Structure formats: C-alpha cells, structure tokens
Amino acid sequence: MSKIMIKARTATRSTPSAVPAVPPAPRWAELAARATVLTTVPSGLWRIAFGFGVPVGFTGATAARYAEHQPGWGTVYVVVLSALAEALAFLTVGLVRPWGRVAPRWIPLIGGRAVRPLAAIVPAALGSAILTTLGIAALTGGWSRNMAEADSPHGIAGLVMTLAYLPLVAWGPLLGVVTVDYARRTLRRR
Template sequence: MTQTILNRPAADSALRGVLRRWPEWAPWAATLWALGYGLTALGWTLTGAGYPIDPTDRDSSMALLGDVPADVGAPLFAAVALAAAGTGAVMARYRPGAYIPRWWRRFAVGLGATFALVLLVVVPTTRLLALLGYLPMIVFRAPFDAEIRADVAAALGVEDVHQLVALVGGFLWAGATVAYARRTAGSCARCGRPDRSASVAAVLRWGRVAVYVAAAIPALYAVTRWVWVAGVPMGMDEQQYDDARADGSLWAAAWLGSFALVGTVLTLGLVQRWGEVFPRWVPMLRRRTVPVGLAVVPATFVAVLATSGGLGMVKVALTDSWFGVEDWAAIGPTLLWPLWGVALGWGTLAYWLRRRGRCADCGLG
C-alpha cells in the first residue's frame, strides 16, 4: 500500500511529461492513425463489406457524409487517409530550421486542417452529443436497471465506434497540424509564441460575448423541454406530445434539458472568477486554482460535438420532412447548435489564452 502511494506522484509526473510533449508525438500518432484508417477503408473497398455508414439509416442521414454510398465513400476515405498518412510522415520528420518550399507548407497545413475538420465536424452525427447528454443518467442507473443496459447495448453499433475513432483521429490531426504550422513558422510548437498580438487581442476582445452566446443557446433548448414537462405542448404536434407523455420519452427530453442547463452554468465559468479558482463551498478544492485543462478539454469536446450535430440537424431541416412547422420547438433550438459550437470554441480559446502561463519550453509569458 505504501509503495503504491509513493509511486503515484511519479506516475502523475510521467503522464504530465507525456502530455507536455504532445508536439513531438502528435504528428507520428496522427500519421499512424491515418495509415490504419486508410488500410481499413481499403479493406472496405476491396471486400465490399464493413463500411460503417448506412445511408438508409435515419441517424446516418444526419451526418453531412451520411448519404455517401459504400462504393463511393470507401475508396474516397482510403485515398484521402493514405494521402494524409504520407503527408503526416513528412510533417513528423521536420526539424526546426530545415528548409521547406512555401507551397509544400501550405499544402501540408491545408491538408492537415481539412482532414481534421472533416473528422471532427463532417463525420460525427447528433448521436454522440445525445450519448454525452445521457451519460450521467446511464452511469448512475445502468448498474441497477437491466432495461437501460439492454437499450444502451442495442443502441450502440459499428457506426458509433466509427464516429469515436474519427473524433480521435480528428483531434490527433488538429494537434499535428498546429505543431507543424508553428514549427515551420518559427514559433514555439507548444504555446505558439510569439503570437500575432492583433489576433490574440481580437480573440480576447470577443471572448466574453462568445461565452454568453454559448451559454444562452443550451439554456433556450432547456426551456423548451421543461415547458413540455409543465404540460404545455409549445411548438410540438399535440398527438406527438400525448404519445411522448404516455411512453415517458418526455422525461428523457427533460433530462437533456437539465443537462443543457448544467452546461450553461459551466460555460459561464469561462468568464467568471470561480472558473479560475474553486469557490469556498467546494470540498477539499476550495480556493485552489482550477487546472486550465479541466475547463478547456471538456469545453472543446462539447464545442466539436455541438457543431457537428448542429450541422446535421440543419441538413435534416433543409432536405427531409421529419418535422413540420408545428414542431418548431422540437428542432428549432437545435438549428442554433452550430453557432453554439463555434461560440463555445471561441470562448474556450479566449479562456486558454487568458490563463496560459509562462511556457516551460520557450520561456515566454
């Protein structure tokens, strides 16, 4: 027992060291991810089996690429991923000071950024955002409710695994591209300094406004759901409302609304004092500094899911007929989710810029 306790600080320090060196390993990790994904997609192409997107599935149709059939999507994914793997290998081998043509830098940064954007925003659907919203309920109730465990097992499939894999790849490629862009520009790969002061000032100037926008949108979503629970079928077909009350799905919507309100409060922490120092009423942590990553990591994750899920809902509203005008409250707030994601991402970036300290690598602060 004593040996375990003594080893914990060393393990924590090693983990922090690995995370701190992300500019070194992220390009190689992104390259290996792209190679593995590309070979897997090549297998889908050659065998005609395993393609994880079903264009006939309703949830798949929410994805921006959900309508792409296997005979087009599989070879396309394979070609792009394998091209990215080759580019990533060159990016990972770059050493500061080495000469690179300007056209190559633009190509590599553009390809990496586009690939990351597709993986983070285009591939995922609203399923992951809904799963995140239901996760606390699942964690607390699933151990005691066999029906919930069965529902979760039935709902999760190969497409959900594919979306999670895409998110991992997207974040890896975002990190790899940022590190390469900074190194080739002569900046610190870890913190980006020296920054362009005008750009940083612009992010900080609009950061508070972005946070308020990002907090208001999920609050609006929550209000519509709790109005339904209160017995008012506002913006919802009355027959559907009666069916939702009868089968209990109305309470599921209320749960998501409550979780959205929690998100609103946490989002406001990005511009509040208690978002930087734990309040006095928090046991054991009172008056301690809030770790920057504790706010930045989950906020970034939610910003990505809100943007991708929102774009999927916009696509549905424009192309399908699932919802009529009488159901405006059911889908209306979700059409603001892309704005929610962008605003939350902007506010999170401003929070990180405001709180980042002196860089341990370059010494700038």
C-alpha cells in the same frame, strides 16, 4: 499539525497569489460566454413545455407514445435534460471569470485550489468539437430529415420547434472561441 502550519497551508491554498496572474478576458470573450448560456434556453423552454403536455405539434403514434409519459416520468426527464444542458453551457462562463482559475470555496475537496488550465481546456475543447459536429450535422440534413417524418410538427409548430433548437447550433463554435481565448490567456503564463 501545528496551527502555524495549518494557517500557512490554508493561506497558500486560498490566496490568489498562489495562482499565476492571468490577464482578464476580453469583452468579446465575455459576451461569447454569456451568449453560450443563452443558446440552450429556447430549446429547454420548448422541451419543458412539451414535457408538461403542451401540444407542440407531434401527431399520430409519436404523440400517443409521448402522451403516456407526460406529465409523468417524461416530464422529469425533459426538465433534468434541460437543466443539465443549461448547467453545461453555464460552465463556459467559468472560462472568462475568476472561478475558472480558482475553484470556488464551497466546492467540496477542490474549493479554493487553482484550476489547472488543461483540466478546463481539454473538456471544453472536446465539448466544442462534439457540439460543432452535431450542429453541422443538423444543418446539413439531419434536422430536415427528422422534420419530414409524418408525425413531426409542421407549419407554425414546426417553425417554433426549429426556432427553439436553432440557437443550439451556435453553442459549439461559441464554446470553441471562448476556450481558445482561455487557453491563450492561461497557458502563456506558464
């Protein structure tokens, strides 16, 4: 290919003019996206502390089972799980930032290309539905059943664990409202 064709192709791929103009996210959507990222932090910190062998209140056979692997592969597991949850929550920020409409250049294969709205909306909406369902299930009895087990943390340890995991209930609804705003802003331009 000639240099002119390569330059034209690159310019088309990387210029913001190749992407339809989208109004900026409202302030409330940006705050909701940031809050989404924060919903996973307390449980991640609790899980990582648990993974490194900090006594978090488990007793009996449950404590013995976990003690075999922490520190060890159990530590790696909880660190990776916490990092994955945080990374997935961070993707919500893309729904209110420019990199949610044009993939950052450093991403292999798709860098600099426009993000098709449905490629972001469909997984975000599915994620929101799943997370909201899990949050409702936890609030309507799942959590209390787990905490009623004899080996589960009780007293202050149980309260700390509950407070660490409670923000996760907001993850699904927050992702949902940010997704609806993203859809409203990006799909109406088509």
